[in-house]
Amino acid sequence: MRYVIILIAFIALFASRARAESAEIDRLEAERGRLGRARDSLLVQRGRLAAEVDRLSARIDSLRAPGGGEFREALRRSPRLVGRLEGLDRDLERAGADLEGVRERLRAAYDREIEALVRRLAQGPDEALVRQLVVYEKAREALGRGVVSEGAGPGAEALSIREEDGPEEVRQKADLLEDMAGRLRAEAAEVARQVRQLETERRLRARVAAFAREVSLFDEHLPEGRTVSPSEAKVGASPPSGTQGAVPPGVAQAPGFEGSKEQVRAGDEAASQGALVAGKEVAREEGSSLEEPSVEDLVAEIQRLKARQREAQERERALRERAGVFRERLRRMLEGRE
């Protein structure tokens, strides 16, 4: 029971420690949490107020026919509530914008950290960095892609609609943008395939490592050598009487000479010739621990490819958006509005 408690304590200790390191990221995460809570609070207030406005409107409708003081009071309250509701909406909008701003900064901070970690990992494998990278990568993915305002890629910037462009030029530029987007999509798909392959390899290596650790912990891979015990009788003289406990004076206190299991395993032949055989020599092969294949370099490569895939996808999206704008412009030109 004591060991179970110790195990649980260790698990709890380590599980609580898996969190991001960078001070900037910590600060931004805290800011994001605060803004998220503020927005949630505003949403709750807005919900209550909207319900009150609805109730008041219903009341006004019910009082409209008879008229009277209560009706006028309700009418007077109504604009105030609507005003408060509009104010809350403005606050919500601001909070949403702030939140998106923090998210954007957080995305940029994570991207910077990930890039720095990948650079450091390129210098050599480092399990700690890899794990940190995985944590950052997950957090970055949870933040989503955000608003793509840039990153259409090299060459795409040169493609803009000029005043002198006619419908044919605009169509060609839109086609070109879509071609570029198509190539990026194919590149992202190829990278995704590579990532899947590497993920399989990583999983297999992790399985081997886990298996090796577990087997080593319980000593299930260790050999058992023989243990030799001196006999009472000289070799070649009369054999000892049976196979039980032939322990000479002077060695009785030494471990390895008293176990009954040794005698159980002793070959009759050996025993009759003056020595007992068996016993374990486990736990002496420090160097024979099963080697665990490393997953560090693999995880680093997976993260690099994922970053490349994400970049390709974002660039593809940006190109498609621009192609859409070009097509819209072309449609308007063809309709004669421009």
Place this chain on the structure above:
Amino acid sequence: MRGRGGAVGVVLLGLVGLARPGGAAEVRAAVGLERDDNPFEETADGRGGWISRLYASASGYPLNRPRWRAKAQYQGGIKHFWLAEQGVSQGDVVTSDLEVSAQARAARLALSGRGDLKVKGVNRVSSEEGYLRGALEGAVTGLFGKGISGGAHYLRGGDDSRAVTLPDASLHEAGAEVSYSRSRRVQGRVGVAWRWLTYGRPALRWTPDDGVTPTAADQSDLLREVSVGLQIYRGMLVHATYAFLSNRSNGFGYGFRAHRFHALVTRHLAYEVDGQVYLTFQVRRYADPLTPLPGGRSEADEYEQTVAVLKLSRQVTSRCGVSLQYGRFRNGARGSAGFYRKRVYAFSVDASL
């Protein structure tokens, strides 16, 4: 003493764990049930029984800087034997292992240190031996060129035995290794090691007149090892190691030469199921025959260990998986009478955080 060892482990890990917040962590646990047809490793008339197993591991980085890092890893496990041996009550094996390591890295050189404390407690299971083991290791590794790296290590350790069948031991080890990575998927290494072992038991001597008798000196061995390893990934992961061992002892009966082979092969099969095969084979030939007469050798002069395990694993969710395992074990003198054999069927569920 066992409790003290565990407590020391807890305190050490707690200290390093609380030293600094941060550092990514990994936690894994597995629980399983297995059917073993010879859990007490009898050479004849083995009785089958059920064994349940709990295993947990946790690791984290109390210190993680670009050039410095420290890692703490804890593993613990319990095996409970649901059958009684020789009329006594049910037994169990409790194992706990704490490893703390640190590394300092320069451009092409890294210095590392490692401390390991393992406690194995055995309660009413004659086929297992309890001990408290400690080890300290220092190592230096470097990059020599493109894909070539190497290093040397020194280790000092000792075992405090908790079983009458297992002697205490003191260990010094020195070794060196060179590895070559043609690519991430093909890696090879060559290593040599010298291991000086002093046992807490008298060395034995054989003379034609007196036979086998103890001497005043403790048994002292020098084990030399040359090993080569290979790791290949081509759709399946193959991890293999071969080692040649030569043990020289001042005591009669313990010198030997051995060949040891480990292989772990794993590949994805189908339907999210991965298959693993683990093989280990070792054969030893002892230098001193137990029949020390011209031309006389007994079956116990050669020893063989063979382990083959097949494991099928499936990831059910991102954090949870199930496994089925079948294993065959053969261990003992090479002659038929000296073997024990056993087969193990196991089912387990594992989870990771």
